Amino acid sequence: MFNWFGKKSAERPGVVAPEAPVAESAGALSGLRAAVATTGKSIVGKIVGLLKDSTLTDDLIDEIEEILIRADVGLDTATAITNRLRQRKHELGNPEDLMNFLKQEFTQILTPYERANQLVYQPGVMNVYLVVGVNGAGKTTFIGKLANRFIKAGKKVVIGAGDTFRAAAEEQLEVWAQRAGASFVGAGNTKDPAAVIFDALKQARDIQADVVLLDTAGRLQNKLNLMEELRKVRKVIDQGMPEGARLEALLVLDATTGQNALKQARVFQETVELSGVVLTKLDGSAKGGVILTIAQEYKLPVKMVGVGEGLEDLKDFNAREFIDALFEK
Numbered sequence: 001m002f003n004w005f006g007k008k009s010a011e012r013p014g015v016v017a018p019e020a021p022v023a024e025s026a027g028a029l030s031g032l033r034a035a036v037a038t039t040g041k042s043i044v045g046k047i048v049g050l051l052k053d054s055t056l057t058d059d060l061i062d063e064i065e066e067i068l069i070r071a072d073v074g075l076d077t078a079t080a081i082t083n084r085l086r087q088r089k090h091e092l093g094n095p096e097d098l099m100n101f102l103k104q105e106f107t108q109i110l111t112p113y114e115r116a117n118q119l120v121y122q123p124g125v126m127n128v129y130l131v132v133g134v135n136g137a138g139k140t141t142f143i144g145k146l147a148n149r150f151i152k153a154g155k156k157v158v159i160g161a162g163d164t165f166r167a168a169a170e171e172q173l174e175v176w177a178q179r180a181g182a183s184f185v186g187a188g189n190t191k192d193p194a195a196v197i198f199d200a201l202k203q204a205r206d207i208q209a210d211v212v213l214l215d216t217a218g219r220l221q222n223k224l225n226l227m228e229e230l231r232k233v234r235k236v237i238d239q240g241m242p243e244g245a246r247l248e249a250l251l252v253l254d255a256t257t258g259q260n261a262l263k264q265a266r267v268f269q270e271t272v273e274l275s276g277v278v279l280t281k282l283d284g285s286a287k288g289g290v291i292l293t294i295a296q297e298y299k300l301p302v303k304m305v306g307v308g309e310g311l312e313d314l315k316d317f318n319a320r321e322f323i324d325a326l327f328e329k
């Protein structure tokens with residue numbers, strides 16, 4: 001396992017920068033809320049429906065477990081919750097008590113990650129964000145959205161097209177860079193992602209960029225190649241970051257593929273020390289329960305969520321807001 005926060009970074013992050021990348025707009029809150037609504041219906045709505053005119057029996061608890069699993073709360077997490085529910089079923093006579101119990105359970109799972117939920121940006125140094133994840137998860141789109149955010153906050157942004165596997169991937173990223181107004185470093189003639197990332201970091205040093213966003217390819221079919229590639233990338237980043245620069249490695253996960261994506265995520269976790277997760281396509285996904293699994297079983301904070309395909313469709317994750325939205329009637 002590599003230490004992604006490497007020797008060049010001043011200290012391990014975790015402290016949220018006083019200067020957040022962008023002030024939250026009023027729309028941000030409703031964005032997360034709207035995106036979580038489908039998951040809320042698929043968990044809380046269904047459970048309330050179950051309980052309407054009956055008491056909490058073991059059969060009902062089994063059904064609750066199934067509902068949780070279907071919403072992509074992982075098996076271990078769902079079982080742990082329902083085991084505790086079995087122990088306390090006599091105290092939880094009505095739907096409201098049960099909702100409070102679930103709310104408490106979810107809060108307990110997410111609270112330890114509350115401080116880590118925010119993407120760290122440290123003013124005055126170069127902030128490098130390496131973006132990893134399987135193909136189609138939404139890496140390139142996320143980079144475009146994040147670039148847009150930082151640019152709007154007045155930051156100088158360089159984007160490096162480290163996905164050299166598909167030519168179309170580079171073009172797509174360049175379009176996003178143009179839309180956001182970020183500097184773009186493409187692959188040119190090379191097929192070597194490490195070389196592109198080397199160039200991007202050089203460009204970032206030359207123009208004294210505040211932010212460097214590095215895209216990567218996510219071909220899991222060849223796990224060894226992928227790991228080898230990421231190791232090389234890691235080495236180049238370490239060499240290319242100026243003194244004091246800080247690095248975050250963000251895993252992009254597709255909320256609609258839930259548990260499957262998570263299994264694949266292990267590969268990245270084995271290779272890179274991840275600082276957090278970006279959960280994309282939460283809009284319309286009924287599987288937002290995966291956020292609980294990410295915390296409980298992967299010990300990772302969700303930092304941001306994608307709630308659509310547009311430039312502005314990126315929201316900061318906030319555990320309290322997420323839980324409130326889940327339980328909203």
Ligand SMILES: Nc1nc2c(ncn2[C@@H]2O[C@H](COP(=O)(O)OP(=O)(O)O)[C@@H](O)[C@H]2O)c(=O)[nH]1
Pocket residue numbers: 133134135136137138139140141142252280281282283305306307308309313
């Ligand atoms: N609805 C929705 N679609 C998204 C979101 N993020 C990405 N996508 C779509 O998912 C597809 C794959 O995204 P892309 O960024 O190319 O994935 P990559 O292969 O990981 O770089 C594209 O069609 C995106 O428009 C999101 O938050 N919501």
Ligand SMILES: [Mg+2]
Pocket residue numbers: 139140141163169215
């Ligand atoms: Mg891509």
